[in-house]
Amino acid sequence: MDQGVAITGMGIISAIGNNVAENYASLIHEKKGISRIQKIDTIHRDEIMVGEIPVSNDEFIAQLGLPQDNNYSRTGMLGVLAAQEALKDARIENIDAYRTGLVSATSVGGMDMTEKYYYDYFTNAECQKYIIAHHAGDSTQKIADHLGINNQLVTTISTACSSAANAIMLGARLIKSGKLDRVLVGGSDCLSKFTINGFKTLMILSDTYNTPFDEHRKGLNLGEAAAFLVLESDHVVKAENKNVLAYVKGYGNANDAYHQTASSENGEGATLAMQQALKVAGLNPKDIDYINAHGTATGNNDLSEGRAFINVFGDEVPDFSSTKAYTGHTLAAAGAIEAVYSVLALQNNIIFPNLNFKTPMKEFNLIPQTKAKQKELKHVLSNSLGFGGNCSTLIFSKNA
Template sequence: MNKAPVYIAGVGAVTAIGNNVAECMAAFAKGEAGMADIRYLETAHKNVIPVAEVKLSNEELAVQTGAPANLTRTALLSLKAAQEALADAGIANRGELRTGFISANTVGGMDKTEQFYNAFMPDHQKGRLANVVNHECGAVSYAVANALGIEDYITTINTACSSSANAIFLAARMIRQGMLDVAVAGGTDALTRFTLNGFNTLMILDRQYCKPFDDHRNGLNLGEGAGYMVLVSERVAQTLSKPVYAQLSGYANANDAYHQTASSPDGNGSYMAMTGALQRAGLQPADISYINLHGTGTQNNDQAEGTAIRRVFGDMLPKLSSTKSFTGHTLGACGGVEAVFSVMAIRNSVIYPNLRFNDPIEGLDIVPETSFQHQPVAHVLSNSFGFGGNCSSLIFSKI
């Protein structure tokens, strides 16, 4: 097993609680969630189903990123967060380094496709076919990589809600194997009608603000956003003008193959992902300071994840919470967004609150943190579990 260290040199995020990492951190400290009535998405569910939209229009995103406003919203969000991460890393000689862009998303340019069909269905002579060209997920990654000037390696991960966690540890593996020196890795997703309607059909959307890990939880709130980190080799880290944030010490992916959209009741996939990440990091459960829960707020997810956590940690639970109580479930972006939050928990020595929690799930007695706390954080376990049983866990460690 290659043990060469991989470091986090820069971070960037845009979510419903902030247009950059600093704004997100301020929202955590204030306990301000990002859910609200739908503003930008054109849907029949306006004023009925709350969502966690990024508080910027496409036009505003275009101005802030320098990109054309006709890019898909998924790409605009991606570019916004990736630009912040690269600027934060401050790698002066990036042009001389093998740099990759490993990005995740699940909706691609579906927002533009939906706009095309709005015009096309009433009159087949109308509708801009150019809106359909960037429908597939890879088109988003290539558009953003081109804007960032990254050419050495570009790929797209789509494993549902574990997508961007998998992007991050693929980046780490490539750096460890000497294939890349630098990687911008994470994910992005924008809200679309198809996604909202699909989750509504599954009957797992809460009409109120979600309550992850509460015994009376009623489902999730969909969100959107992007989160990226710049991963670097030890050689590159030594050339930087500022300290790195943390080390990506452990990662693992597992699949319990239980069901298309439901987790195993025993939490088998979650259990294998967490234990695999601990093994790779060379850590024991007692070493973990904080768990950033996948914590969607659905009956199935929280029960399965909680069961797996009890299997791994027994009665010695670390601090834990679901930041989706702030950002909503950002789908393909959540692993990247929450990886950024995990690294910032280490950097700022903080634990995030789990909003709206009142009663622990019967039989599990897992009580998330409900207040913003300052305390030393050495190792953070970040969980991202997706449809189809695809489960991933990342461990970030203080240097």
């Protein structure tokens, strides 16, 4: 169990870019991807803002070279695109050379097609191909097929907004324990009427740009995205002389056990997750150089997470920012999106700004980093907190 877990490739598609380079450029140029929704016909159009990827399903189908009778959900297509980039970035040509697994994460799954054809299924045979693509594992299977991952450990995690962080955590444990030599980990979620209306009923959608950690924050913007990372064992890194982008150094998952959807006011779950991750990493709180916060900009999350920072770091809370103002909250994919951003931060020694922040919260004296900041970074901590009290923390480090 003492193996290092190296990150050797990354891929991403989000509202601020179709690949890693575009995402990085948007992050440093403060270019957010939040707009009015275009691709889903909803009566809430003028009341919400979203992080939508400005590419249609038909364009994705053409880009991926899928046959016309394919039954890919948008979740599946986003996932394939990000996973492909990750594999290419890791320079993996022969997928069968090592035991290569896939752990993906989604909460929406094939719901985008289900809600579209829910009643039409009974009268229109042509759309029935999507019935079997509804379940959450389907997009993962599509990614595996597309990448040629066969006869391998392939699974999917769904723990709401912490899903992809948990996929990365499982991947790291599979490498550490020697079950796999290499694993693609990440997550994918597309926008859907289901999630838009769901979060609307919870009254936590902002009608304008989301403002993480601001006193006057009005709620979150939903987003869609997918991101994957290639994790490899020390053995593979050595044998293949791989370029290592960063390491997954620590991870922790805990349950807030407070409320079905809300986080506890004292941030206990997030506190436990961060402490666990520090313990696994063998690090002290003062070793953390930057926190990529969950920071959804809901009243509840930012207060609970902020208190958790204070619980763990006391008076010395490291520089922190939420990148949700760029991408929106991409639900099950968020943990992977922010893992990519954390690695980019490490690689470039830069802290990405927390956009749209104006007024500090009255409950505590925590001010996020609002401008891009150059700083030597060794360890970056990333939080993902979800429904069902699910709290996850990952720590990414420059060195093993």
